[in-house]
Amino acid sequence: MGGAVSAGEDNDDLIDNLKEAYYIRTDLVERAFRAIDRADYYLDEYRDNAYKDLAWRHGNIHLSAPCIYSEVMEALELHPGLSFLNLGSGTGYLSTMVGLILGPFGVNHGIELHADVIDYAYQKLDSFIKTSDSFDKFEFCEPSFVVGNCLEIPPESRHYDRVYCGAGVQKEHEEYMKNLLKVGGILVMPLEEKLTKIIRTGVNSWETKKIISVSFAPLVLPKHSPKSKAKMAPLPKYEVRTLQELARICIRHTLRVTPDEGDGQSRGRGSSFSVGRGLAAAGLHKYGPRFKRRRVHRRHCNALMLATRQAVASSGVAPTSLDSNNNQEGRAEDEEAAGERQARRPMRGSRQAGRGRLVEEEETVEEEVEERDEEEEKETGELLRPQPAVNLLRERILGLPLPEPLKMYLLFYREK
Incomplete structure (x- = not known):
């Protein structure tokens, strides 16, 4: 699922595209997406595909399309101090973004079926904490992951303010998922090929909203014989922070x-x-598309200014100065010249041809300015790649x- 927005050259470019397509709509979600480079969660040999709006899978490792994660983050309505449970936490990419919003006094738990994926997620989390400058731009709620099947969570487990399930939920498991929520909480999950948002409005009441059509692999059902006792998958423990x-x-x-x-x-x-x-x-x-736009804007202004100069020169009309009262000097001369302009009206046909040449000259000037900017960028390396x-x-x-x-x-x- 994905492909709703065009591919980006880097992470910022991808986020710009998601904003333009209105998948990212709030400032908090935008900050979280910009803070974590999606490519960091890919294997090195697949990084070239990181900024495409497509899902990616390699063995048990899986990432949903950026447009899906955007809709999920917006639908969860996150704010600091909430408790969050990620069912099928995978690489930890979503949980890490959520942790940037929850802050140090939130709860950030995940459960994942495959032990090798948990190892991969902790590896990526450790790399984010140790090497990313974004870690210092936020107070972070570090996620905790456990191995287990999310359909085997003990019934006495705590409830959460926000829950997300990253696999297709069968209709018979809808009530099970709803009961993981606190009253007032929000559950987002793929249900019957629709990304669905469910708000628990009371002990036995819910509000349901369909968001977009999606295609997710279904939840893996627990495997145990009728005679054996069901194996429980305890969630991470809630630990009170130390004074230190x-x-x-x-x-x-x-x-x-x-x-x-x-x-x-x-x-x-x-x-x-x-x-x-x-x-x-x-x-x-960060730095990226913002500086590209500045370059394009400057190039456009330069081309427009040069084209305007050429137009003024070809018309033979010099700009008039202003006196101390902001009145144009030589107004009488202008009135006298009005009669001459009336006489020159038959020449409009030739002027139209001149305008066509002017447009061609504008395009040539713009190309020349663009080439000069690119040469300047190569020489200095400052325009698109500031320190x-x-x-x-x-x-x-x-x-x-x-x-x-x-x-x-x-x-x-x-x-x-």
């Missing part, structure tokens, strides 16, 4: 929301640690008068 972890979260948040150098204004502390304020708001778009922004939070932590082990703890033991 809370102190770390507080320090990083304080450093993030302090005034940036030079502006002298506080960024505000707000109730959410995860929405990306202060330093977190900087650089979320990456400095990780200000990391710089501030490293500048603190603290022992190195404590600095490394504040940086989540990261080595870059």
